[in-house]
Amino acid sequence: MLISIIALYVLATSGAGYATSSCSNTSPCRAFADGRPFREPVSYWSRYGNLEMTLVADISDISIDWLKLKRRTFNGRLDAPTWKVKPGDRVAVTVQNRLGPNPANQTGHNTLHSPNTTNIHVHGLHISPEGNADNVFVEIGPGQTFKYEYNIPSNHPGGTYWYHPHFHGSGAFQVMGGMSGLIIIQDDPHDWRIPYELRSVSCPYSCEHDIEMLMQPSLQYSSVAVPVVYGQLQFETGDDPLFLNQETVSSSGETLADWLNNETNGVNYFTVNGDLRPKLTFETGQMKRMRLANAGGAHALELEVKGVNHAHRCLVREIAVDGIYLDAPRLPRTGQTLVLPGGRVDWMIRCDYPGTYQILSTPKPENNPSMGTFDRFGGVLATIDVQGLSQWTKLNFPTFLPPRPNFMQDLRWANPEEAEKFVLEMSPSNSLNREFLPEDVSDRIRYKMHLNKLQEWTFVNTGTVLLHPMHIHVNHFQVVSYNKYTGPVSIFEEIPSQGEGEEEPQFVERLVDQQGQHCQYQWEGYNADITVSNSTQLPPEVNTTLGHEIRYYTGPGMIAYSEIGEWRETIAVPPLSNITVRFIPTDFTGKVVIHCHNSAHADRGMFLLAEIVEEGASTAGARVASNGAFPGTCHPGDWYPGVDTSLPSTSVSSTTSIMTSQPTTTMMMMPRLDFYSWMYRFYPQSVVHLNNYSTYFYYYSLYNQWLFSQSD
Known part of the structure; x- marks a missing residue:
């Protein structure tokens, strides 16, 4: 699996950037044009303590270079709008479901089903799970509208969160398809506990240095992404033929769906804010904040930043995990940052040498002792073009980070x-x-x-x-x-x-x-x-x-x-x-x-x-x-x-x-056991000797004594 991932990564990076207009759904190419200028999602800002918005779940035409897809989206884009709010705000979200009817062949509970029923989960927020707040049992069926209302606590920690569908049976399918967006709860820039270095790279006053990266598994078609491949989920869910990419590939006669799923074609990519491997531009020595969200359903990201054709590296420090600030900035423990499906990590990053760098996920065998066989994406997510002369005065990393709220006190020493x-x-x-x-x-x-x-x-x-x-x-x-x-x-x-x-x-x-x-x-x-x-x-x-x-x-x-x-x-x-x-x-x-x-x-x-x-x-x-x-x-x-x-x-x-102490095992007052279960429980080392008649008789006598004691 790992070798296949690396092989496809080489194929993807070596073929990047030179797809031509001759490629199409009926004449597909293994290469996709990439490197368009980085763009952030549309932002919805709260005003005077309130944010009201409408999210429309609908069918949208999505283009990634030559590939034309129909996808379920919020408000017409793979990257749904970012909510930018503050502690104490009220957020009202009206969800309109225009996805059309569900398939007739519904497979039922604990299966993938109802691809056109949806809802919203505000992932990571400290919010009520009841009523019309973060209630994942709400069902917004085709043609229905539902209004959520979230009252963010006044002491809610500032940080990076996200939202996505959570209807049981279609949540994975809709997330894999691109129905997700970021939520940023902003720090108070006037709070003296916010270090100057962090304030200088964070919204609301330094938004040009505050970078949002919604990383979505939008193009995970190749069978190398098993066990969760988007095309496989489509068929298992009983998706409408409109979405199934049934166009005929002229050169082979196979369907586009079969071509996409074919491992040799290497269609296994995460997008960033809806784009394939976008290009960021940094000034040499300029500090940035990056909000990295794995909006995927099944694959972990092992993130690092590497130079292209040079040995320089950017300086990276982790400052927050799952929206919560660390005590102080830290180096990634293994040289990489793990972002689980649904997880977020905030970086502060500074590149002191001009050149091209890549933000990539690299599955490494040395990570296997803790990762096991969990699926990990391998490939480039974005590039960074660092330009200009090094700055004389560089912003350093802060020595401390904002304190956590009182309900997140240190519990390691609790009784x-x-x-x-x-x-x-x-x-x-x-x-x-x-x-x-x-x-x-x-x-x-x-x-x-x-x-x-x-x-x-x-x-x-x-x-x-x-x-x-x-x-x-x-x-x-x-x-x-x-x-x-x-x-x-x-x-x-x-x-x-x-x-x-x-x-x-x-x-x-x-x-x-x-x-x-x-x-x-x-x-x-x-x-x-x-x-x-x-x-x-x-x-x-x-x-x-x-x-x-x-x-x-x-x-x-x-x-x-x-x-x-x-x-x-x-x-x-x-x-x-x-x-x-x-x-x-x-x-x-x-x-x-x-x-x-x-x-x-x-x-x-x-x-x-x-x-x-x-x-x-x-x-x-x-x-x-x-x-x-x-x-x-x-x-x-x-x-x-x-x-x-x-x-x-x-x-x-x-x-x-x-x-507080482990109970000792006793032969008394236990459920009735057959002889062999009793032996395995109390004398497991002697079971192999039971083929000896005298040994068998000895232990069987003990077993009968135990049965007698149980009847007292």
């Missing part, structure tokens, strides 16, 4: 005994906490938390190769620690043949412990009636993947690790990892959406609901366990905060009581 706790578990089948999002979510709140109460959440990933970018709505969270992973491992076992005639082997996902013994607590989709062995050999990548708590400090491959202490709303959860985060939910009650920001995973059900309730309100009724299995557990007695898992799970209840 964990005062926290309400929750575990969020990912799997390679794209379930969350061992279930997919149910069609009726009214009785599937998976966790309840109190307003203004410290939360300590643990993210765990049972998969052995795939990272998941997890996103939480409403409140940012602080990264506290990377911990040793001791939980279950998801494997895929081949189902024994049921007879002749099976063309391909069939596999089932199953949870095992780290000795290969099958977990008694399985996931919702596991079929216990399938005959498989009671243990398995762990895949070889398990041993090489474990150890994130060490590699965080020593490397190699640290790019996916968030720095401890920073605030995020989307975090990379590497395979077989355990990460602790903390936050205090403030200001807003209501349902909180948590999902993977590989948007196709979310649309297929990797999505759950929590709820913030008032202080002192009951947290009863949350479905924390899935059919008796708590996230992160494998066997009876495994640790889950506030729960004795050696006992059978009773009702669904919230876990707001605190257990």
Whole structure:
């Protein structure tokens, strides 16, 4: 995969810039003209504390050089308008849906469907999730209009955010197609806590140095972008033939859609503000601020700036992540900046030598220990032409950055005994906490938390190769620690043949412990009636993947690790990892959406609901366990905060009581086990000796004694 990406990157860059007017949809060319002057999206500014606007979701004709496409857009462009607002503003957005009827062959819940139903999510904003605010359960069907109203808190942190559709079933498809825009909450330029160096490159007074870059996967057609390719999503969603690029290519007789999807043609590009590899012009030694947003659905960006035909580099410092300022500017930890799907990073950048530079995403093998097999885009995003003599007086990087609001106080040293706790578990089948999002979510709140109460959440990933970018709505969270992973491992076992005639082997996902013994607590989709062995050999990548708590400090491959202490709303959860985060939910009650920001995973059900309730309100009724299995557990007695898992799970209840030490496993008061399950739980090293009759008899006698004790 990586070699293919690099090969296509070379093809794309070597062929850039010389497409001719002879190319067309019926006579396509592998090269696209690029390098048009950089332009920013249209901006809508708030005035006197208010911003009112209309977003029209409609079918638009989009041209990228010779390629003519029909795309769903907001207000007719791939880059929808940027909202420029201030803390305390009221923002009213009327969304008109003119996309036309949905296809007749709707495939239903947790599938890609309803491509012409839409809505809006204000990604990263600390906003109410209820009513006509950031409510992602609003459905704006074809021909319908809906008015959103957002009241931005007066203490909201200034930063870079974005908005995009979030209707369950079509969110990924619409984002991949280009329905997204930026939101910039501006700092108060008169606030003495804003350093001069930052004020000098930021709006509202220095907008010429404040650069917005909405990076969208608008031309990800090539099969090298699997598993999420725009053309594939079109067919899976049942898109209207109007969009499917069915023109016949004159030279080969294939359709344009087939030509675009063909890996050898290399049509795998991100656009920036709707343009392909635009060209920025900087003065030598001039400081700039760049707001970089990955408005993609599935691919991470590993960003860096490199000189073209020269060894000079621009000076780059990260100053904000996911809209929240760092304590001070920092060098990218690995020489690259990782921007996850949905993520944003702000740079301050200065190029001290004239010449041409490229902003590019480069997947590097040394990043694999933390990235796993997560898909990463490889290619040039934009070029920078640095001109003129070096300035005598250069603006330096600030030594500090604006403070965060009080509701983002440092929680690393908070007393964990005062926290309400929750575990969020990912799997390679794209379930969350061992279930997919149910069609009726009214009785599937998976966790309840109190307003203004410290939360300590643990993210765990049972998969052995795939990272998941997890996103939480409403409140940012602080990264506290990377911990040793001791939980279950998801494997895929081949189902024994049921007879002749099976063309391909069939596999089932199953949870095992780290000795290969099958977990008694399985996931919702596991079929216990399938005959498989009671243990398995762990895949070889398990041993090489474990150890994130060490590699965080020593490397190699640290790019996916968030720095401890920073605030995020989307975090990379590497395979077989355990990460602790903390936050205090403030200001807003209501349902909180948590999902993977590989948007196709979310649309297929990797999505759950929590709820913030008032202080002192009951947290009863949350479905924390899935059919008796708590996230992160494998066997009876495994640790889950506030729960004795050696006992059978009773009702669904919230876990707001605190257990600070891990419960010890006991043979007493456990669910009834068959002999082999009992052996795997208590004497796993002796299972291999059970073919010896005397050994078998000895342990079977112990098993009967245990059964007798259970009946007392």
